[in-house]
Amino acid sequence: xxxxxxxxxxxxxxxxxxxxxxxxxxxxxxxxxxxxxxxxxxxxxxxxxxxxxxxxxxxxxxxxxxxxxxxxxxxxxxxxxxxxxxxxxxxxxxxxxxxxxxxxxxxxxxxxxxxxxxxxxxxxxxxxxxxxxxxxxxxxxxxxxxxxxxxxxxxxxxxxxxxxxxxxxxxxxxxxxxxxxxxxxxxxxxxxxxxxxxxxxxxxxxxxxxxxxxxxxxxxxxxxxxxxxxxxxxxxxxxxxxxxxxxxxxxxxxxxxxxxxxxxxxxxxxxxxxxxxxxxxxxxxxxxxxxxxxxxxxxxxxxxxxxxxxxxxxxxxxxxxxxxxxxxxxxxxxxxxxxxxxxxxxxxxxxxxxxxxxxxxxxxxxxxxxxxxxxxxxxxxxxxxxxxxxxxxxxxxxxxxxxxxxxxxxxxxxxxxxxxxxxxxxxxxxxxxxxxx
Numbered sequence: 001x002x003x004x005x006x007x008x009x010x011x012x013x014x015x016x017x018x019x020x021x022x023x024x025x026x027x028x029x030x031x032x033x034x035x036x037x038x039x040x041x042x043x044x045x046x047x048x049x050x051x052x053x054x055x056x057x058x059x060x061x062x063x064x065x066x067x068x069x070x071x072x073x074x075x076x077x078x079x080x081x082x083x084x085x086x087x088x089x090x091x092x093x094x095x096x097x098x099x100x101x102x103x104x105x106x107x108x109x110x111x112x113x114x115x116x117x118x119x120x121x122x123x124x125x126x127x128x129x130x131x132x133x134x135x136x137x138x139x140x141x142x143x144x145x146x147x148x149x150x151x152x153x154x155x156x157x158x159x160x161x162x163x164x165x166x167x168x169x170x171x172x173x174x175x176x177x178x179x180x181x182x183x184x185x186x187x188x189x190x191x192x193x194x195x196x197x198x199x200x201x202x203x204x205x206x207x208x209x210x211x212x213x214x215x216x217x218x219x220x221x222x223x224x225x226x227x228x229x230x231x232x233x234x235x236x237x238x239x240x241x242x243x244x245x246x247x248x249x250x251x252x253x254x255x256x257x258x259x260x261x262x263x264x265x266x267x268x269x270x271x272x273x274x275x276x277x278x279x280x281x282x283x284x285x286x287x288x289x290x291x292x293x294x295x296x297x298x299x300x301x302x303x304x305x306x307x308x309x310x311x312x313x314x315x316x317x318x319x320x321x322x323x324x325x326x327x328x329x330x331x332x333x334x335x336x337x338x339x340x341x342x343x344x345x346x347x348x349x350x351x352x353x354x355x356x357x358x359x360x361x362x363x364x365x366x367x368x369x370x371x372x373x374x375x376x377x378x379x380x381x382x383x384x385x386x387x388x389x390x391x392x393x394x395x396x397x398x399x400x401x402x403x404x405x406x407x408x409x410x411x412x413x414x415x416x417x418x419x420x421x422x423x424x425x426x427x428x429x430x431x432x433x434x435x436x437x
Contacts, residue, residue, distance in 0.1 A: 004189020006141035008074070008121055010182035013149030015085070015114055016362065018157045018175055019107070020233060021257065024366045025240040026089065026161070026168055028373075031099040032382045039370020041100050042237075045108040046363035049356040052112055056119040057352020061345075070120035071187055077117025078183035082176035084110040089172030091165035095382065111359070117183055119355050123347040124190065125332045143325040147264025153178065154257040158240070163250070163383045212353050217421050218334045222354060224415035225327050226361045228288065231408035232320065233365020235260075235295065238401030241373070242298075245394045246401075247306050259313035263321040271322045279423065280326050280333070285416045287322025290315055292409040298402040323412075333421055340429040372400045 019042070027038035056073060063069045088106040092099075125142075153175060160171040212218055239260075243252035274283040294316035301309035331354060335347050376396040379387045 003141060004191075005124060005186065006145040007189055008117075008182060008186025009142045009145040010149035010152075011081075011179050011186070012118055012121065013146040014153040014175060014178055014182070015081070015118075017150045017154045017236070017261075018171075019088070019110075020236040020362060020366065021154060021239060021253075022157060022161060022168075022171075023088075023103075023107070024237045024370055027100065027103060028370075028378070028380045029240075030091075030163070030165060030168060030382060031103070032095045032380050033097075033100045033103075034374060034380050035370045035378045036374030037097070037100050037370075038380075039367040039374070041104045041107065042370070043360075043363045043367035045104060045111045046360045048108060048111055049115060049359045051356075052115045053119050053356035053359070054349070054352040056115045057123065057349055057355075060120040060123065061347070061349065067191075070124055071190060073120040074117050074183060074187050077113055077115075078180060078187060080113035081110065081117060081183070082180040084113050085179060086172040086176040089161075089168045091169045114359075115355070119352050121186065122328070122331075122351040122355060123335075125328070142328065143264060143268050143321070146324065147261060147268075147321070149178075149182070150261035150264060151258065154261055155254050158253050158257070212350065215334070215338055215350075217337065217419065218350060220415060220418045221327075221330055221334055222357055224284075224412040224419065225331075225354070226357055227408050227412035227415065228291075228323055228327070229358050230361045230365050231291070231295075231405040231412070233362035234369050234408070235316075235365075235401055235405045237366040237369050238397065241369075241397045242301075242401045245389060245397045246302050247309060249306065252306060255310060256313050259310050260317040260320055263314070263317040264324065267318055267321045268325060271325055274322075275326060275329070280330050281416060281419050281422070284323055284326045284330070284419075285413060287319045287326060288409050288413045288416065289319070291319030291323065292406045292413070294319060295402050295406040295409065299398065302398060330419070330421070333426060337421055337426055337429055340426070340432075368404075369400055372396050 023042055024035075024038050027033035027041060028035050033041070060070050060073050063072060065072050067075070084106060088103060088110055090106075092102060094102055157171050157175055160174055161167045212222075239256055240250065240253045243256055244250045271283060271287070274286065278286075294312045294314075297312040297315070298309060301312065331350065335350050338350070339345050373393055373396055376392040377390045378393040378396070379389060381387045
């Protein structure tokens with residue numbers, strides 16, 4: 001069950017990684033799209049997530065089938081996401097604004113297809129077990145596959161893509177195949193997963209937002225997660241620029257990225273231990289602090305060289321591994337706590353809104369970076385006509401990919417102090433039963 005569920009995270013990790021890492025750079029440095037427009041293209045389709053994700057959550061809550069409530073939607077995502085993803089990087093003979101319109105349309109369809117899979121997938125852990133620490137163990141497997149997916153996609157995709165349209169087209173096809181295999185493996189691997197209760201659907205999208213707003217713990221967790229994903233989104237989108245213009249080595253994109261995601265594969269057991277020893281809130285604070293310290297230290301990479309930069313990135317990666325695992329574990333806790341207090345099962349409601357907010361703020365990171373580069377004079381180009389960037393743009397790359405993410409991570413640490421759900425409080429809620437009235 002754990003492996004069958006966890007393997008599906010290769011899809012979520014790959015889809016979150018490759019566009020976040022390469023899409024902005026692909027448009028500005030291959031399709032000659034101005035940086036500020038490229039940022040808008042990456043961001044706008046994600047606004048659609050604010051509508052489609054809650055809708056999918058609502059519909060999956062109501063679904064009754066021989067495959068269960070969630071798995072039919074996961075299968076729909078498996079049939080649509082690989083195709084739309086490959087089309088996004090198909091590289092038609094377009095540049096500038098026409099290329100931007102094409103990519104925006106394809107990415108809009110890709111965001112829709114991803115919602116079909118991701119929302120029900122994230123809702124499943126809260127329905128598979130009601131044990132506080134078992135959810136962390138279940139999600140440990142998920143995060144192991146997240147690490148594997150990010151490691152493979154983040155390391156291999158840039159190598160396949162290279163610097164020309166043909167490479168990006170091939171990359172789209174290869175990654176599309178990876179997405180398909182992961183989603184199908186998860187669909188079949190969860191066929192016998194236990195389901196402790198069927199979720200209850202809210203009657204409307206407005207009711208879903210009202211349900212979320214009424215849950216203070218969920219709103220705090222959502223806020224700190226958004227700050228973290230905003231930070232990670234900026235850093236991920238900025239990695240190719242940091243490698244190219246700060247370290248002077250475009251190929252360092254791959255090694256920098258491996259430094260960020262490599263710890264996902266080896267630090268999960270220590271983070272699980274820390275979450276039990278100091279509760280999840282304490283572990284989350286430590287993970288966020290490590291990420292913030294690493295990003296601040298990266299400011300000196302231009303002076304101290306690439307080896308120093310990679311050491312800093314490794315510290316960032318350890319923190320990233322921790323808060324990635326803890327986010328989803330804490331979300332499952334909030335869903336279970338809500339069910340204990342209200343007597344309702346609303347996993348789809350919370351995961352739909354969560355996934356929408358997460359994807360929007362992650363893409364917002366690329367938008368902000370694109371605007372920052374555009375405002376500081378970054379010059380778009382294509383492989384046949386490389387250009388020298390003004391000092392203002394290279395300075396923006398350095399500080400935009402280091403200090404700005406650090407600032408946002410500091411905001412998340414402040415919000416962690418307001419998160420109060422612990423194992424003891426969850427047990428107390430279970431003993432008290434639903435609160436009526």
